Every structure is written in structure tokens, then in C-alpha cells.
Amino acid sequence: MVGDGHGTPIRLLFDSSLSLSQAFNSGNTVPSMELMALSIALSVERTVGGSPMPFTGGRRFGIDLNLANTTIIIEGIFTDDDVGRRVISGTPASAFIDCAISQFIASGNTTKTFLVGAEYAKLVGKLIITQRTSDVLSQDKTIEFIKGGVAGTVLPGAIPTIDVGGPPTGVWITPTLLATAIVSALGPAHLNTSFTVAAVTSDMLPLSGATKVSITQPSNGSIFVSPSIRFENSNAFSLYHKDFVGGTQASTVDSKSAGDKVQDIFGILQNTSPPGSIITAAAAGLLMSGFTFGLGAVAGAAITAAAVLSVDGDYPIGLQIPYNSMIQAPDGNKYTMRNFLIPTGLLKTSKKKMSDENTQPASVDFNAWDNTTGIQGAVQKFDIGYNAGENLYTYQMVFAPIDILM
Secondary structure, three states: OOOOOOOOOEEEEEOOOHHHHHHHOOOOOOOEEEEEEEEEEEEEEEEEEEEEOOOOOOOEEEEEEEEEEEEEEEEEEEEOOOOOOEEEOOEEEEEEEEEEEEHHHHOOOOOOOOOOHHHHHHHOEEEEEEEEOOOOOEEEEEEEEEOOOOOOOEEOOOOOEEEOEEOOOOEEOOHHHHHHHHHHHOOOOOOOOOOEEEEEOOOOOHHHOOOEEEEEEEEEEOOOOOOOEEEEEOOOOOEEEEEEEOOEOOEEEOOOOHHHHHHHHHHHHHOOOOOOOHHHHHHHHHHHOOOOOOOHHHHHHHHHHHHHHHOOOOOEEEEEOEEEEOOOOOOOOOOEEEEOOOOOOOOOOHHHHOHHHOOOOOOOOOOOOOOOOOEEEEEEEEEEEOOOOOOEEEEEEEEEEOOOOO
């Protein structure tokens, strides 16, 4: 049956890493390890407090604060690859800028929901975006923001300029108009770059419309410049954005034995930290402050550099678990493949939580900030078993869905 998902592996997704992409990337922009599952258990436990009340004839009262704990348990096997060397296509890195919300608001430091009016005056200054040109070379593309003219106007020049409006007209730019202006400024009529750019619906504020600017690099491969998107202005103000992630070169992957695969996951889980975690930051800060273990400044600097470089990109950040969907199947097919999702967040309608609007294909690139592409979270436990004389290993993985992990 066309579209039948039986035999499709589960994918364990990792933070962006060039080494992991070369080791076992299965075609997604985000590095992924394919897991052959024999059984899957999805568990949801809602925290509902209830207790009997006196003088009510034994009636019980409770409060449901919409607190749900979810656990995913997957059991499966690792087996030897039965194919020779395989070629994996390269992918470009991608990033986004959401014009409806600031980085400060997105970090949860305020209850404001979106930017309006004169707040866009804080943008006056520059937006600098790094374009990948090769493994070792990159170049900056700059957009300048000004105010006081017609909102949304894109002025040509060596550095294209976007006017956010304001006095004397008194009309300020809107989130959707700003997104459109940035798309235009990054286009061939202005910066003459080869970025693939589009204004799409915001993930955090879908009701605000097409305020998110999706940016994809023109060539395959990772971006080694950090940060790769920078706002420079007198207000230390930036729109909500994520630097370029993903991106791989075309590569040839060698076949692996079951033991090779076990070592891959077993080794990673022994020593890995979430991207941007407090532990990682504290360790780097400790080394930067001169704690060199008595090895001297030069050795301490080497340790610092090695530590900062070694924490990049090997933390498991999500799962894609495919299932067969009939409601989403195209005409003539019984099934099509979708991923199980956990639609957390405010303002989610009933349909947004159900299969009716699970429209992303199972092959969609995973995005840790978009819960329509998979399940974000962390591996809590990974048990591996082996019987002497066999050429396979068994495993049981316990995965905890978590939206924001530090």
C-alpha cells in the first residue's frame, strides 16, 4: 500500500554538529540517528489534585491546572548495516527572524505578547547576516534601519535601508510589513545574495500572520561564525531570531555494525550537555577565569579553547516517531506518514492538537522551536542488552518530552 509507514525507523535528533552529520545523518538538516523500534509506549499522567470535603456527603473537589507529565518508552534492536557505502546529499543551513516579537520577550522576561508602534524605533542601526561562501570563508550582508519616512520603504544602495516610519507621518511599521521589507532587502534587487528567503507564519504568535522571515543559505554546509545574525543598535535591541543551524556537506557514509551503533549512542550519552546549558556556560566561565589546574596560562588557554569547542552539537534534542495517517492521506492512498506530536503552548485549538491538522510530512526537517515537526525533549535512560554469539543488540530508551531545556 502506497504511503504505508511500516518499517520506517524512528529518528533521534541531535543538536547541530558537523561530525554527527557525517557520521549518521539520514537526510534531515538536523543530525539524526535511525532507531529500529519493536515497541513504543506513550504515557501521559495528568496532575489532578482531589480530596473529599466535609459536610458535602462525601463529594470530592479538585483542581486541574493543566499539568501533564509525558513519558515515551521505546524498545528495539541495533543490527548490522546490510548495505555498502552510501552517499548522503548535502544540505544548507537555515535561520529565522520573527518580526512580531523581541528576543527579550521570547526569553520569557515580560508578559507582552508582540511588538507595536514606536518599539520598532529601537531597531534603528544595523542587521548583519553571515552568508556562507565556503568551508573557511564567509561574508557579512548588512541591512540598515532608519526612521522618519514611509514605513516599510526599502531604499537601494551598497547597504539597503529599511524605514520603520514614525514621525513626522506618525505611522510605524507593522510586523508583517517589516518581514516583507527584510525579504525584499535580502533579495536580488538589493543585496544581490542567493539566500532563499520567505515570510511565513510565526510559530510563537500564529495570529500575527506572516511575520517570520525564513532564511536558507545558498550553499551546503555548516556555518562556523557565531553569532551569524547580529543586531547592532544603541538600544541593545534585537528581534527574536535563531542563528543558522544544520547544514551538511555531501558525504559518503561507511556501513556500521550493531556494535558500532551502540558505541555511538552509548558514548554520546555518557558526556553531553544541552546547547547553551547552564552547566556548559559555568564550565567555560570557570576556565576563562583562569582556573588552569596549575598548568599555566598557555596550557589553561588551550584547555579553555578545547572545552569551548567540544561542547558543540551532540546533545539529543528530539524525536520523530512516524505513524500511518488515514485522515491526511491523499486521494487514492490509504495511508500517509505523519509524526506523533505534543502540541503544547497557549491558544491551541482542539483541531491543532489532533490528527486533523497534523499536516507536516514525517520527513519534515526537525526544528526544536516548532512542535509541529517532532517531539522536543531529552533522553532520561538508555538500557542496552546483548546475548553472546548474536549480531544484534537490544535497547530500551526512556525519553522525556521537554519544550525548554537548560
